[in-house]
Amino acid sequence: MxxxxxxxxxxxxLQGKVVLVTGGATGIGESIVAHFARQGxxxxxxxxxxxxxxxxxxxxxxxxxxxxxxxxxDLTDIGALxxxxxxxxxxxxxxxxxxxxxxxDHRHSIEEVTLEYWDRSMAVNLRPQFFxxxxxxxxxxxxxxxxxxxxxxxxxxxxxxxxPLYTTxxxxxxxxxxxxxxxxGADGIRVNAVLPGAIATERQxxxxxxxxxxxxxxxxxxxxxxxxxxxxxxxxxxxxADDSSxxxxxxxxxxxxxx
Numbered sequence: 001m002x003x004x005x006x007x008x009x010x011x012x013x014l015q016g017k018v019v020l021v022t023g024g025a026t027g028i029g030e031s032i033v034a035h036f037a038r039q040g041x042x043x044x045x046x047x048x049x050x051x052x053x054x055x056x057x058x059x060x061x062x063x064x065x066x067x068x069x070x071x072x073x074d075l076t077d078i079g080a081l082x083x084x085x086x087x088x089x090x091x092x093x094x095x096x097x098x099x100x101x102x103x104x105d106h107r108h109s110i111e112e113v114t115l116e117y118w119d120r121s122m123a124v125n126l127r128p129q130f131f132x133x134x135x136x137x138x139x140x141x142x143x144x145x146x147x148x149x150x151x152x153x154x155x156x157x158x159x160x161x162x163x164p165l166y167t168t169x170x171x172x173x174x175x176x177x178x179x180x181x182x183x184x185g186a187d188g189i190r191v192n193a194v195l196p197g198a199i200a201t202e203r204q205x206x207x208x209x210x211x212x213x214x215x216x217x218x219x220x221x222x223x224x225x226x227x228x229x230x231x232x233x234x235x236x237x238x239x240x241a242d243d244s245s246x247x248x249x250x251x252x253x254x255x256x257x258x259x
Contacts, residue, residue, distance in 0.1 A: 010039065011243060013242035018092045018096045019095075019096065022047075022099065023045075024101065025052045025053035028229045029045065029047070029101040032236050033068055035230070035233040037060045044087075046071050046072075046102070056068065076124060076128070081128060089139050096145070097147045098132060100128070100133070100148070103124065103153075104166075106166070108165065121165040130176060133191075141187050141189075147239060148192070149236050149239050150173050150193045152177070156171035174195075181248045185249075190245075192244075192250050194239070197227055197254065197255020198217045199227055199231075217258075223256035235254055
């Protein structure tokens with residue numbers, strides 16, 4: 001996580017807005033939480049990683065940002081998910097922005113997928129996106145506005161191999177985004193998707209970024225540099241802010257020109 005937003009846009013419409021991010025403790029989610037906090041937003045985030053979540057909260061508070069509210073929540077437990085959303089609404093009265101970020105890109109072969117593995121994968125990578133939208137709807141409808149940003153991936157566009165269930169879920173999220181944009185547009189609620197490419201998170205560097213894979217990424221991208229979580233977070237800010245108030249039903253790629 002980089003400190004500060006020097007040289008980048010500040011959005012007055014995000015000051016004091018209530019933002020809920022899933023999977024906010026590390027990686028892209030961590031950057032999203034930090035960027036909203038530095039805009040003066042009231043940020044809550046769900047995660048199951050307690051130590052990095054608490055470190056993120058402490059670091060942002062030390063910067064002078066409004067301290068984010070961390071809620072330990074396993075998104076595969078829909079009851080816990082609903083309780084977490086209710087906790088945010090009880091604390092701050094509403095939810096203005098939802099960022100459906102949480103996912104797990106664990107590699108797997110076609111042969112090793114069982115019915116149980118399928119269900120576990122969708123319970124992490126797809127099901128919570130729908131139920132998070134369902135849970136925040138009453139608050140957004142009362143306000144007559146809201147911005148929902150669903151994190152998909154270019155994995156289904158390349159297409160990627162070696163993780164077919166993750167790729168399937170990420171394609172489905174674009175379909176979910178498009179139908180929800182039309183379902184909720186009359187309520188003043190916007191729904192868009194962001195499709196990151198190969199983002200150089202710490203997790204990716206540890207698990208997958210071999211010299212060969214990095215060479216493949218750079219050969220595929222038009223921009224010959226690492227694409228980092230902050231690159232994604234800055235687009236999410238724009239889609240949450242009033243600057244994008246006429247934008248819905250869209251999918252935005254952040255991949256350095258891979259697809």
